[in-house]
Amino acid sequence: EPEVTQTPSHQVTQMGQEVILRCVPISNHLYFYWYRQILGQKVEFLVSFYNNEISEKSEIFDDQFSVERPDGSNFTLKIRSTKLEDSAMYFCASRETQTGNPYNEQFFGPGTRLTVL
Amino acid sequence: AQSVSQHNHHVILSEAASLELGCNYSYGGTVNLFWYVQYPGQHLQLLLKYFSGDPLVKGIKGFEAEFIKSKFSFNLRKPSVQWSDTAEYFCAVNTKAAGNKLTFGGGTRVLVKP
Numbered sequence: 030e031p032e033v034t035q036t037p038s039h040q041v042t043q044m045g046q047e048v049i050l051r052c053v054p055i056s057n058h059l060y061f062y063w064y065r066q067i068l069g070q071k072v073e074f075l076v077s078f079y080n081n082e083i084s085e086k087s088e089i090f091d092d093q094f095s096v097e098r099p100d101g102s103n104f105t106l107k108i109r110s111t112k113l114e115d116s117a118m119y120f121c122a123s124r125e126t127q128t129g130n131p132y133n134e135q136f137f138g139p140g141t142r143l144t145v146l
Numbered sequence: 147a148q149s150v151s152q153h154n155h156h157v158i159l160s161e162a163a164s165l166e167l168g169c170n171y172s173y174g175g176t177v178n179l180f181w182y183v184q185y186p187g188q189h190l191q192l193l194l195k196y197f198s199g200d201p202l203v204k205g206i207k208g209f210e211a212e213f214i215k216s217k218f219s220f221n222l223r224k225p226s227v228q229w230s231d232t233a234e235y236f237c238a239v240n241t242k243a244a245g246n247k248l249t250f251g252g253g254t255r256v257l258v259k260p
Contacts (some may be wrong), residue, residue, distance in 0.1 A: 033189070060246065072190075072236065074251040085247060120190065124246070135248060137190035138183075 033138035052121030152251035167236030
């Protein structure tokens with residue numbers, strides 16, 4: 030069964046460093062998402078991406094964040110200058126588009142645990 | 147904006163006990179409702195979803211949920227749990243007004259004792 034994959038599973042970085050979290054969505058999916066979960070808190074939406082552009086972003090997704098689909102298979106989340114409060118589990122998700130059903134299932138990856146020291 | 151609340155943060159049960167996890171949402175319009183499960187060390191998986199039609203939906207692994215519009219609720223149930231149901235359970239919604247992003251509840255950690 031096809032799955033969303035994410036690398037690395039755990040990333041440790043120093044405050045102020047740039048990190049890139051990588052995701053490989055399911056191959057025939059066209060909508061991509063990033064969510065995050067700070068320890069002990071809710072899973073929060075960050076950004077959605079379709080047709081090579083951001084379709085929606087939350088207030089969390091400020092100028093320090095960017096997303097890219099560089100090669101048609103990977104979907105990356107970049108944090109330009111990490112802060113302590115960026116420490117969280119980051120989940121990628123993808124969704125197949127179906128005519129007449131825009132709310133079908135999002136498939137999630139296993140997550141990347143980002144620790145900012 | 148929509149929001150989701152899950153009543154219990156932690157639930158401890160014995161095997162064969164019945165499970166019910168509460169989920170309430172706040173939104174005045176049409177919603178789509180989901181329950182996701184995260185087993186230890188694994189990714190979020192969809193248990194079941196409701197878009198329209200029969201408000202009682204059946205999902206995988208013997209789970210079901212009932213959408214009660216008047217109560218803004220979408221409670222998850224399983225009549226007899228197994229040790230393998232130990233996991234964290236998340237209720238989520240999305241709405242046409244909010245695009246297709248999911249808004250999650252805080253999650254409920256369920257521990258089933260053998």
